[in-house]
Amino acid sequence: MTWLYALDLFGVAVFAITGALMAGRKSMDLFGVMVIAIITALGGGTLRDVILNNYPVLWIGNEVYILVAVMAALGTVLWVRLTHPIHETGLLVADALGLAVFTVIGTQVAMQLDVPWSAAVIMGVMTGVAGGVMRDIICNEIPLIFHKEIYATACIAGSLVYILLHPFNWPFNLDVKLAIAVVLIIRLAAIRWHLGLPRFHLLDREPPEQ
Template identity: 40%
Template sequence: MTIWYLTDLIGISVFAISGALSALSKKMYHDLLGIFFISFLTAIGGGTLRDIIMNAHPIVWIRDPNYLIVISLGTILAIVCRKWWFGKLRRPLLLFDTLGVGIYTILGMQKALSAGVNTWAAMLLGVVSALFGGVIRDTLVNDLPIIFDRQLYVTPCLTGATLYLLGRSLPIDPTLNFVLAAGVITLFRLAAIRNNWALPSIK
């Protein structure tokens, strides 16, 4: 069990929690299967689209049951802890979504680069990995997808992806490079939420 495999499972679990919290925020307390379904699609949506685009088969969650186990555990954790999270954390959905985006942008790009995809396409596939599950989640619960929110969303992903590529060309430990790039995305996104940063609008 490698560090990258564990990181993938952590990213999956974080996205699963964000999906379940999104469903719970819509008062879906009596539809456990619905909560799990939204959690599942949030967790695997971006990675599945990335693998389909790269023609990487079989899709990882189909051949490895650990992904479904982790998604189930994340969903249960969100349900059990929902009152604490909603009571103690400010906008918990955005927090878990941001953590997942930070991890999956770099992890998705790393997988694309390992498959021989060119650098620019790998960056885009990293963004797809990170954001598409959230788009599915928000669409299913009838919310405007966060990606279309005024606050910076794609920009932090591309910033972290660029930093990761720079680190690959330097004598930096790959794990440290991953942590730094994912951390930059997470902190950049959290700062954008807190300070309401946005790019100039087109008029």
């Protein structure tokens, strides 16, 4: 599916850009920007492939992934240096599309390896969000995903849609397209209307052991 591969590379580029921007916010040097961009873009897929014992991991099997992530990071630095503004809304929409594609591809990879559906959902969500979580941990932030508008919930929904639809024969890869659309629509709606899941507040007392 060439269009899916193209979307996949698009997602890698977008995630690399969010990584580079976060690294810039932490005043990292050029190498730090590159590393954070690569980890954000490819960390989720790497973790998925390692846990699924799916060797080689994506960027060892195909050098294009690293190339795209590095180019996107360099492009971001140049763009900002030339004092262009970041189009936040555009980035959010692009990020939502990348998230949708990563999630569905992650679910696909897991299903091809015949894991139970619960594991396939986790793999889909992990492919979509783990890179961003790694970025936030390395940059010493509590991962955004646990605080912001509905994010991973959109992944869960899209992953489930794909799992439900896939066993049937669909023309034009409609199962893939519908699942991507579900993540995208939920995520864009959440951004537009600031939808969030209920929070779970607990008073700060001495935490229990370990």
